[in-house]
Amino acid sequence: MKKGIFFVFASAFSMQIYAQRNDSINSKYTLMDEVIIEGVRKSKDAASELASKLPIKNLENPQVTASVSPQLIKNRNFFTQDQMLQNATGVAPSWAGISPYYSIRGFRTRSSFRNGVNGYAASDMDPVNIAQLEVIKGPSAVIFGGGGSTMITFGGLINRVTVKPQNAAFADISVLGGSYDLQRAAIDINRPLDKEGKVLARLTGAYTYKGSFQDQGFSKTFFLAPSISYKLSDDVTIQLDAEILNKTATNNPLYQVTLGAAESADELNLDYYRSFNDNSVTMNNKAVNIYGKIIYRLSENWKSETNLVLVNNKTPGDYIRLRLDDNSQNVTRRVYRMYPENITSRQVQQDFVGNFKIGSLKNRMIAGVEYYHYLYGIASKSMNFAKVSAVAADPQNAYFNNEYITEQLALKPYGENYKAIQDHYSLYVSDVLNPLKNLSVMLSARINCINNKGTEDLLTETTSGDYSQTAISPKLGISYQIIAERIALFANYMNGFQAQAPQSVNGQMTNFQPVYGNQWESGVKVSLKKNLLDAVFSYYNIDVTNVVRQNPNDTASYLQDGEQRSKGFEADLESSPMSGLFLHAGFAYNDSMLIVSDALTQGLRPVDSGPKLSGIWYVNYTPQSKALNSFSLGVGGSHYGKDLIINNTNGSFYTNAYTLINSVISFEKIGYVFSLSANNLLNERYWYGGRGMITPGTLRQVVLSLKLKL
Numbered sequence: 143m144k145k146g147i148f149f150v151f152a153s154a155f156s157m158q159i160y161a162q163r164n165d166s167i168n169s170k171y172t173l174m175d176e177v178i179i180e181g182v183r184k185s186k187d188a189a190s191e192l193a194s195k196l197p198i199k200n201l202e203n204p205q206v207t208a209s210v211s212p213q214l215i216k217n218r219n220f221f222t223q224d225q226m227l228q229n230a231t232g233v234a235p236s237w238a239g240i241s242p243y244y245s246i247r248g249f250r251t252r253s254s255f256r257n258g259v260n261g262y263a264a265s266d267m268d269p270v271n272i273a274q275l276e277v278i279k280g281p282s283a284v285i286f287g288g289g290g291s292t293m294i295t296f297g298g299l300i301n302r303v304t305v306k307p308q309n310a311a312f313a314d315i316s317v318l319g320g321s322y323d324l325q326r327a328a329i330d331i332n333r334p335l336d337k338e339g340k341v342l343a344r345l346t347g348a349y350t351y352k353g354s355f356q357d358q359g360f361s362k363t364f365f366l367a368p369s370i371s372y373k374l375s376d377d378v379t380i381q382l383d384a385e386i387l388n389k390t391a392t393n394n395p396l397y398q399v400t401l402g403a404a405e406s407a408d409e410l411n412l413d414y415y416r417s418f419n420d421n422s423v424t425m426n427n428k429a430v431n432i433y434g435k436i437i438y439r440l441s442e443n444w445k446s447e448t449n450l451v452l453v454n455n456k457t458p459g460d461y462i463r464l465r466l467d468d469n470s471q472n473v474t475r476r477v478y479r480m481y482p483e484n485i486t487s488r489q490v491q492q493d494f495v496g497n498f499k500i501g502s503l504k505n506r507m508i509a510g511v512e513y514y515h516y517l518y519g520i521a522s523k524s525m526n527f528a529k530v531s532a533v534a535a536d537p538q539n540a541y542f543n544n545e546y547i548t549e550q551l552a553l554k555p556y557g558e559n560y561k562a563i564q565d566h567y568s569l570y571v572s573d574v575l576n577p578l579k580n581l582s583v584m585l586s587a588r589i590n591c592i593n594n595k596g597t598e599d600l601l602t603e604t605t606s607g608d609y610s611q612t613a614i615s616p617k618l619g620i621s622y623q624i625i626a627e628r629i630a631l632f633a634n635y636m637n638g639f640q641a642q643a644p645q646s647v648n649g650q651m652t653n654f655q656p657v658y659g660n661q662w663e664s665g666v667k668v669s670l671k672k673n674l675l676d677a678v679f680s681y682y683n684i685d686v687t688n689v690v691r692q693n694p695n696d697t698a699s700y701l702q703d704g705e706q707r708s709k710g711f712e713a714d715l716e717s718s719p720m721s722g723l724f725l726h727a728g729f730a731y732n733d734s735m736l737i738v739s740d741a742l743t744q745g746l747r748p749v750d751s752g753p754k755l756s757g758i759w760y761v762n763y764t765p766q767s768k769a770l771n772s773f774s775l776g777v778g779g780s781h782y783g784k785d786l787i788i789n790n791t792n793g794s795f796y797t798n799a800y801t802l803i804n805s806v807i808s809f810e811k812i813g814y815v816f817s818l819s820a821n822n823l824l825n826e827r828y829w830y831g832g833r834g835m836i837t838p839g840t841l842r843q844v845v846l847s848l849k850l851k852l
Contacts, residue, residue, distance in 0.1 A: 184669070185211035185274065186676055192258055192301060193278045194584075195285055196506045197497060198574055201630040201667050202582040204619025205282075206680050208232060208714060210275035214726070217762050217776050219806050219819040219847055221318070221326055221350065223253055223266050223275070227300070228780045228802070229760060230277045231714040231728025234752040235782070237832035238394040240425065240461065241265045245752025245785075247279060247684060248708030248734035249297030250832055255286065256302045256385075256433065259449050260489060260514065265427040265457075267302070267385055268365035270328045270348040274303040279712075280682065281638025281659040283615040284570055284588040287512065296638050296659030296684055297708070304383065307342030307371045308332050318847035322840075323353035323360075326847075340373040354392075355841045356417040361391035377439040387429040392419050396463050396835040401793045403469035406784070407829035407836050408798045410470050412532060414827055414838055418464050418473055422544035425459030425480075443498040451489040458482030460547065463835070465526075472529040475542070479551055484519040484561075504576040512568040519561035521600075523551045556601060563595040564641075572617065580626055584634075586617035592641045592656075606651070613639040613656040621667075628671075632680075633664040642690055645700050654702050659686045673718040683709040691740055705737035706748060722764040722771075726778075729757045742790040750832045753783035753799070776806045787831055797836055800828035815849040 190203035200207075208230040220226050224242050227233050236243040236250050241263070243250050254262045278286075279298040286299060314330040328348040335341040347366040354360060366386040373379045395417055397410075404410045434450040458480055465474040493510035527542065527550070572586035589612065596608030619634035638661075642654040665680030689704025710732035717725045734751040736743050747754075760778030765771055781801045788795040803826075806819035825842040 184676070185209050185213075186669075188274065188303075189276045192276055192303060193282075193285070194572065194574070195258060195493070195508050196495070196572065196574055198506060198582070199627075200676075201623055201627060201669055202574065202621055204582070204584055204621045204632040204634040205636070206279040206663070206665070206678055206712070208277040208279065208728070210277075212273055213724070214760070215269075215272065215274070217724075217774065217806065217808075218760075218778070218804070219318075219808070219817045219845060220269065221348075221845075223269050223272070223302075225821065226269060226272070226275050227253075227277070228804075229726065229758060229778070230275065231758060232279070232712050232730035232732075232756065233277055233300075234756050234785070235830045236750060236752065236785075237396075237835060238830070238837040239396060239833075239835075240393065240427070240457065243832055244300065245297070245750065245832070246277065246295070247297035247682065247710060248732045248748070248751040249295040250750045250752075251295040251297060251299060253300040253302065255299055257304060258286070258301060259433070259451050259491060260287065260487065261302075261385075261431060261433070261451065261453060262485065262487060262516075263387070263429050263431065263453065263455050265387065265389055265429070265455075267387060267429075268348050268350065268363060269302075270330070270365060271304045271346040271367040271369075271385075272302050273305045276301040276303060279680075280634070280636045280661040280663060280684070281615075282617075282636065283590070283613070283638040284572060284586045284617040284636075285508075287514065287566065287568055287588070287590060295640075296661070296686060304367070305330070305344065305346060305369070306381070307344040307369055309334055309339040309342060313852040314849060315852065316847060316849035318845055320845035321843040322355055323351065324843070324845060325352070326350040342371045344369045354417065355843075356395070356415050356838075358417040358419045358421050359392045359394075360421055361389065363387070363389040363391075379437045381433075381435040381437070383433040385429065385431045385433075387427060389427040390424050390459075391427075392417070392421060392424055393461055394837050395419070396831075396837060397473075398463055398465040398835050399470075399787055399795050400466060401788060401795060405794065406796055406798050407787075407831075410466070412470075412838075418475060418530070419462060420543040423460045423462065423477070423542075423547060424544075425457060425461055426482075427455070427457050429453070429455045431455075440494075444494060444496045447493045447495065449489070449491040449493075451487070451491075453485070453487040453489075455485040456482045457485075460544070466532065467529060471532055473532045474529050475527045476524060477527065477547055477551070478522055478524045479547070481521040481523075483522070484517070486517045488515040489513065505573055507571070507573040509571040510569075512566070512570070514566040514568070516564045516566075517561060521559040522557055523554045524557050525550060525554055559600040560597050561600070562597045562607075565593040565595070567591040567593075580623040582619075582621040584617065584619035584621075588615045588617075589613070590615070590639070594641065594643070606646075607643055609644050609653055611641050611656050613641075613658075615639055628669060630667045631664075632667060634661070636661045636663070642688070642702075645690065652700060654690055654700075655688055657686065657688045657690075659684055661685075673716075675715065675717045677713070677715040679711075679713050681709075681711050683707070689738075691738070694741060704739055706734065706739075707737050708732060708734040708751065722766050724762040725760070727757075727759040731755055742792070746789050746791075747786055749786050749789050749834070751786070753785045755781070755783035755799075757781045772809050772811060774806075774808045774810065776808075777803070778805075779803045782830070785830065785832075787834060787836060797829040797831055800826055800839070802826060802828070802839075813851050815847075815851075817845075817847045817849075819845045819847075821845070 186200040189207040189209040332344040369383045432452040436448040438446040461478040570588035615637040621632040623630040638659040639656040644651045663682040668677040686706040691704040693699040714728045762776035803823040808817040828839040
């Protein structure tokens, strides 16, 4: 790599999660073998290994994860990530722009990680290759870095765990259809390519078309995810994956709200079925992402793992924002045309992982180095189109289309045409020690050097905003099992960081230090026998410091003394109290406040922090009698409290609290699975949003699916 060879030595034992045909995660970990399919492991234990990149169980991990398990994914008949995340405690939907955002512990984030490495893309990938979804709570810079606000935030991150090739031949084909012209076909084909089973291949893919409950709106997606595993020897395994996405869609309605006639979304009285759009006005998301991994056993106690990631995304097309004007009586459509938006990244991550003893002291350690290169580029034009009534019929719909927009934008100059490049160089180490049999102590740290090469304006041929920053992040934790393998008390201190770009003051650039988020958390984890109860109860406090704000005494200058606090309580419970019955429930409370801010917002709850209260629940039952044991019935729901979209001393605007109920009934035999599900069963009208914008939620959708196991 430029600026010297960034050769990586890190200790990483990163467990590979294999999705079995029964959609459960089966494996037995040893340092000698990446995964041995031998017995059922708990989903929460798999989540803990992914969150720490170490072979530790849930009760040994002082960090909290919320897991959407393979069994939940299967039972709920999901086909989008946002549906899956309705089963993750403390996760609420946020801004619904080009790609969905979510709020976690008072901070907005996206689904940007894949198998523990940054796979940032302009759009959510299709979930056809997802084995499990992990929500890793709190600032997690030590293991996952701090690439930027869209990649990792102080509340937590979302990690996709993908399916891997198996040493068995099978093929699954599924088709489904539903309300709003939903059509979907998916495949999952696995084959060993040699007699010895050293070369394994798997191909998953899906085509999806869905319309909208509104007068206009659609999405058409093609996704393909090939994967191959090659065991060169007993000591060396190479894995190569790809994700190929081509998506054409209208964007979700995004109403930009202002303080005025209404205080809540329900008071706006907008036509719920009206989109203010045309199906010819679309955006195209294209992605070709490559993931490579080399696993090399160095000895009985050490292994090396090298991750190589290449991400390429292009997003040409039109993005529309709807501004509510004149006390929300009129709508101004603002169109952004991208020619296109480009996102590329390169990542090399080299880890060394050990499972060893020093005397009688047991250690599980990962030490690694990482290089991350990120480029963002965009060329775009934008303009406002004439106001139309928000409450009456829209005669302009007859000509508000792609052809008309193209004619108007041709008269406009480029509004922006630039590229920005950023490089990260990181060194990290994490060690879990066992000074006592039931006591686990985690000691971790990361140093991250950020080199931002600035923003190159291609219109003026100038570059500005270049800077370098160094961040140091510690991570400490302790877990004590008061009843071995059953009940553990835990506490952690975790840190995260975000690079802070310089600001121009009177033509002079002012540089800043990174913004830091520090979390203190404590709680209890429970794991009773025979899956009677798996539970996590935790209280957290996150303090964000070094926030840049305008100087109240001189609006032309800036201070870096802003503070924000987010604290709350979470409870997550799973139980299988009897054969065939599965119960899941979660509750989250978040209290966020801007401690030091500008005069308009100080002491108030920040926007984009999500609802104060949220909860989820799900019940699934499979009768045990011979006559009915092929049937399965599931009913679940999620509740989200009011969410502040605008909040300052001049007033506030919020989305109202809402509850969604979902249900599914399925019939499964050896060769097929037949399912009927209903999302938003009660046809609730609701609004959600962020970044000053709100979006109407999808009304009741009935989905019928058939999966063939060949």
